[in-house]
Amino acid sequence: MPEPAFQDYYPENVSHCYGCGSLNALGLRIRTRWEGDESVTRFTPRPEHTAIPGFVYGGLLASLVDCHSTGTAAAAMYRQEGRAMDTLPAYRFVTASLHVDYLAPTPLGVELEVRGRVKRIEGRKVVVEATVSALGKVTARGEVVAAQMREGFGQV
Numbered sequence: 157m158p159e160p161a162f163q164d165y166y167p168e169n170v171s172h173c174y175g176c177g178s179l180n181a182l183g184l185r186i187r188t189r190w191e192g193d194e195s196v197t198r199f200t201p202r203p204e205h206t207a208i209p210g211f212v213y214g215g216l217l218a219s220l221v222d223c224h225s226t227g228t229a230a231a232a233m234y235r236q237e238g239r240a241m242d243t244l245p246a247y248r249f250v251t252a253s254l255h256v257d258y259l260a261p262t263p264l265g266v267e268l269e270v271r272g273r274v275k276r277i278e279g280r281k282v283v284v285e286a287t288v289s290a291l292g293k294v295t296a297r298g299e300v301v302a303a304q305m306r307e308g309f310g311q312v
């Protein structure tokens with residue numbers, strides 16, 4: 157049995173996200189785990205994720221960086237407290253800021269590896285940096301500021 161992924165601990169009401177929700181049938185349904193101090197997601201883009209034939213759409217790479225990093229932010233908060241991700245109080249993070257630099261074209265048809273590192277945890281926010289690699293070469297680099305969701309998120 158593979159180790160559970162961070163996303164396995166997301167409660168149903170936050171499992172509909174296009175990038176990471178296990179309940180979104182049309183989504184990416186990424187799965188992220190710790191490998192030492194780094195978080196890792198592996199994902200193989202599909203033909204519909206094409207930008208230019210043979211190469212991956214940048215928005216897809218941004219989605220991978222985004223959901224990889226918000227998941228990493230939540231996992232990092234639990235880890236800092238020495239708690240399992242299914243324990244209370246629950247941590248839920250949303251994207252406050254997403255920055256991606258595209259360093260080289262990303263080939264389609266191969267597995268991509270997203271690796272994240274926690275840069276800092278400051279109060280209610282976690283800053284995560286991530287790289288996307290194809291065939292061992294880093295093709296995109298990103299940084300996400302993830303902020304803890306407040307009660308009543310989305311209510312105006």
Ligand SMILES: CCCCCCCCCCCCCC(=O)SCCNC(=O)CCNC(=O)[C@H](O)C(C)(C)COP(=O)(O)OP(=O)(O)OC[C@H]1O[C@@H](n2cnc3c(N)ncnc32)[C@H](O)[C@@H]1OP(=O)(O)O
Nearest residue numbers: 165166170173230241247248249250251252253281301303
């Ligand atoms: C078991 C585990 C479960 C995990 C479940 C995971 C669920 C996953 C769900 C799927 C998710 C998938 C991903 C998605 O698609 S999430 C969907 C896309 N994101 C959103 O819709 C978020 C919309 N924005 C907001 O709700 C609020 O503006 C937030 C919550 C972001 C902050 O408003 P809030 O009033 O709450 O807090 P605050 O203003 O005191 O800010 C807090 C800290 O953050 C810093 N800051 C704020 N903005 C920025 C910025 N632009 N650049 C840099 N920093 C920024 C700010 O300076 C402060 O830091 P500091 O000054 O204190 O140092």
